[in-house]
Amino acid sequence: MKIHLAAAAVLSATMALPASAQDQTVEIQRPECVAPAQPGGGFDLTCRIAQRGLQDVVSNPIQVTFMPGGIGAVAINMFNTVRTDDPNAIVAFSSGSLLNMVTGKYGEWGAEDVKFTATAGTDYGAVIVRDDSRFQSLADLMSALKEDVSSVVLGAGGSVGSQDWMKAALLVRAEQLDPRQMRYVAFDGGGDAMSGLLGGSIDVYTGDVGEVLSQLEAGSVRVLAVMTKERLGEPFADIPTTNELGYPDADWAILRGYYMGKNVSDEAYNAWVKAFQDAYGTEKWKEVVEAQGLQVYDKAGEELHDDIMSRVETMRQIAQEAGLIQQ
Incomplete structure (x- = not known):
């Protein structure tokens, strides 16, 4: 699969480069993060993490733009029509976006119609x-x-x-x-x-x-x-969980991350994957993620693709059981 090969190539190239080369910034001409909603809320938060967390690893500042409509439907439609091969843009998504793909709320567009690029963290x-x-x-x-x-x-x-x-x-x-x-x-x-x-x-x-x-x-x-099952760290350490309050089945974890148009070139996709991989593990990335109230969860490229496909299959099963989609 192309997305697997692209991610593998990035990993191999990164391991082969000397430390001085790995420290160089990634060249992305007009980097943009699209938040598919109004300012405020989770999609905005996700784009701000990319904007600040990648500041030292991309050569140009990341611009955040807003594309509200249908809780992400307008954005995924745009990136499957007009901007399907845009090399400069990543789009914020969450587990809710994946659920919308599964249940048909994005029309004909599903999880196979985008290139999942990297994570921002988990909420x-x-x-x-x-x-x-x-x-x-x-x-x-x-x-x-x-x-x-x-x-x-x-x-x-x-x-x-x-x-x-x-x-x-x-x-x-x-x-x-x-x-x-x-x-x-x-x-x-x-x-x-x-x-x-x-x-x-x-x-x-x-x-x-x-x-x-x-x-x-x-x-x-x-x-x-x-x-959630267990208490979070600061600044949420004093907040009880549904589990400890007697409702063990009322838990919900949210993955936050970014996708690109499905027809972007391997070169453009690899550049963004590498930018995130370079940022992951740094103290700055950790600080930026935690400052937005998220827990660190670092996956990009092939590893993320496999993770997403597993989540999508689980959501599909739950949605079928709830009668949201036909079996």
Whole structure:
């Protein structure tokens, strides 16, 4: 497979070069990271990691542009039509993007229609409320849902069937309730969902913990629980997990990364893969990733492709079981 050969070539070339050559910056003429949503939220965060984390390994500054619409649908359509061989651009994606590919929310475009390039890190689902919320704990929220599931307005940056919807559905299902009965508001991206939470149009935002670092520091929101098995490190070490609070099945991990158009040249693809590989493992990369509230998770090229295909297959099975797609 071409993507496998390209990544292998990069790895071989990198190992063969002396240290002085490996220290040279990667030449990308007009590097751009496309965030397929409005400013704010996870896609913006993902592009900022590339912009700052690759600052010392690419020869030109990375520009961040925004392409909102359909939680990534507009972007993947653009990169399968007009910009399919663009050598300068990477597009931010998340596990939610993969789920949208699996469930057909991107129309005809799926995981085989892009070249997965590199990761930015991993994030985890979070149960987020305003600082003045009536829900002081996850127990308060779950009690309210159990008493009347329609009394709580949940929302996030994704439509029904998206990963953010699934986070809300997992919470509801944890109390043996029907997710189809919950009140859920879909926003076009995490930034819009956060505005909805702060503005009072929703009670609970089932977003990603990495997105809310600045709001946490400002004291405008509280995280009732992180949707993971084990506690995260700082700055989230004091936040309990759904697992420890008695809901072991209500966990959700989010991969964040970048893809390119499927017809980009091997040379262009290799250049971006090498840029990320050069940055991975450096103290600066680690600092940039953790500053955005993510956990370090470094994969690029062939290794990432295999990882993604495995995730996609797992998501397809879950989606079939949930009736989101036909078997």
